[in-house]
Amino acid sequence: MERKNKPKIAVWKFASCDGCQLSLLDCEDELLTVADAVEIAYFPEATSTQVKGPYDVSLVEGSITTQHDAERIHRVRRASKVLITIGACATAGGIQALRNFKDTKALTALVYANPKYIETLSKSTPIADHVFVDFELRGCPISKTQLLEVIGAYLDGRKPITPRYSVCVECKRRGTPCVMVAQGTPCLGPVTQAGCNALCPAYQRGCFGCFGPAEAPNTRSLAEQWKALGQSPQDLVRAFRTFNAYADAFRKESDVHES
Numbered sequence: 005m006e007r008k009n010k011p012k013i014a015v016w017k018f019a020s021c022d023g024c025q026l027s028l029l030d031c032e033d034e035l036l037t038v039a040d041a042v043e044i045a046y047f048p049e050a051t052s053t054q055v056k057g058p059y060d061v062s063l064v065e066g067s068i069t070t071q072h073d074a075e076r077i078h079r080v081r082r083a084s085k086v087l088i089t090i091g092a093c094a095t096a097g098g099i100q101a102l103r104n105f106k107d108t109k110a111l112t113a114l115v116y117a118n119p120k121y122i123e124t125l126s127k128s129t130p131i132a133d134h135v136f137v138d139f140e141l142r143g144c145p146i147s148k149t150q151l152l153e154v155i156g157a158y159l160d161g162r163k164p165i166t167p168r169y170s171v172c173v174e175c176k177r178r179g180t181p182c183v184m185v186a187q188g189t190p191c192l193g194p195v196t197q198a199g200c201n202a203l204c205p206a207y208q209r210g211c212f213g214c215f216g217p218a219e220a221p222n223t224r225s226l227a228e229q230w231k232a233l234g235q236s237p238q239d240l241v242r243a244f245r246t247f248n249a250y251a252d253a254f255r256k257e258s259d260v261h262e263s
Contacts, residue, residue, distance in 0.1 A: 011060035011159055014046035016080055018066025018073050019100055019128060023145040025065055026051045026092035031148045038155060057083035061158050067093040067100060067128045074125070074134060080134040086158050089131045090151065092144035095215055097250035099144075100128040104250055105262075130251070139164060144214045144247035145198045167198040168219040171211050174202035183210055190230050192243060195221035195253070212246060216229035227257060237261040 015025060029050060033036070045055035049128040055263065062084035068074050079088055092098050104127045131137055141154055150166050157164035167173075171193035182206050182226055183189040191210030193202070199215040217223075227240055235243075244258035 006157035006225050010041065010043040010057065010077055012045040012057070013042045013083065013155070014057065014059040014062045014080075015044075016046070016064045016066075017049070018064065018077070018094070020066030020093040020098060022049060022065070024094075024143070026146045027090075027148045028063070028151060031152060034148070034152055038152065042074065042155075042159065043188060057165055059084050061086045061155065062090065063089050063155075064089050064094050064131055066077050067097045067130060068101060068134055069126070069128045069236060070124055072123075075155045077131060077134050083190070087115065087131075087135065087137045088139045088141060088154060088158070089137050089144075090141045090146050090215070091093040092247040093128075093144065093215060094131045095140045095251075096248040096254075097130050099247055099249070101110070103128060105245070111167065130250070141166070142215045142248075143199050150199060154232045156249055170194055170218040170221070171198050171200070171202050171215075172198070174198045178202060178206065183208060184233070188233050190233055190235055190239070190243065192226070195223050195226050213244070213254065214247055216248040216251045221253050223253055223257035224260075227261065 015028065017025065017232070043055065044051065045059055059085060060131070062080055064080065067166050090241040091097050093100070097104065105221060108124065108126045108150055112124070116122055132140065139154060140218050141150060154164040175193065178201065180202055184191045187208065189210045191205065192213040193205060193211035195218055196213045196217040204211050214242060239260040241258045244254040248254050249258070
């Protein structure tokens with residue numbers, strides 16, 4: 005009997021630090037199981053072997069920061085049956101999106117001796133601003149458990165099950181006292197999507213918002229609580245402008261306090 009071809013998976017990199025691709029490699033034993041069920045057709049971070057598309061599933065890390073990449077992502081989309089963006093860079097522009105709030109040309113002149121040789125777009129934007137995305141997996145970096153769930157879901161033809169609730173739920177589940185209530189520590193947990201198992205609050209630190217805005221986040225209410233703890237408008241701007249600075253909810257809230 006003829007053996008059915010394995011689904012082809014491709015992993016693509018745009019402007020990023022490679023951390024989310026490393027999360028995939030960090031799956032170790034789980035990755036071996038996945039690799040047995042699929043064909044890793046394109047993954048420069050892990051192998052020099054390259055198989056031509058089309059691809060059943062493409063995982064895309066990184067944001068769009070150059071005209072070349074703005075064109076390349078369309079080629080990736082055309083070659084992919086399903087396109088999944090992974091990480092804060094791909095889903096919200098990443099830490100490099102901090103330049104979106106400034107004059108990019110002025111920043112380039114400060115950093116580079118010969119800025120005329122630098123070709124870049126004025127903004128760092130998520131993949132979904134350029135092509136249709138089937139699913140966005142948040143995080144800086146992503147959760148490898150969630151990544152395996154998403155890959156498995158698409159291979160099985162079902163909808164991925166990933167949380168949309170806030171980090172506060174994870175704190176409750178692991179029995180971690182609220183750092184805002186117990187210690188007066190500013191925390192983005194109430195407006196941040198779960199996914200890290202409340203790692204920072206477990207060590208008596210406030211959440212930094214690594215997984216981006218939770219579903220329907222009340223950022224304005226949280227900002228008022230931060231002010232009550234003595235935080236300044238500048239503190240709020242800095243808090244909302246980190247890994248997911250250009251995510252819609254965080255961007256709008258930071259704009260309010262900057263003005």
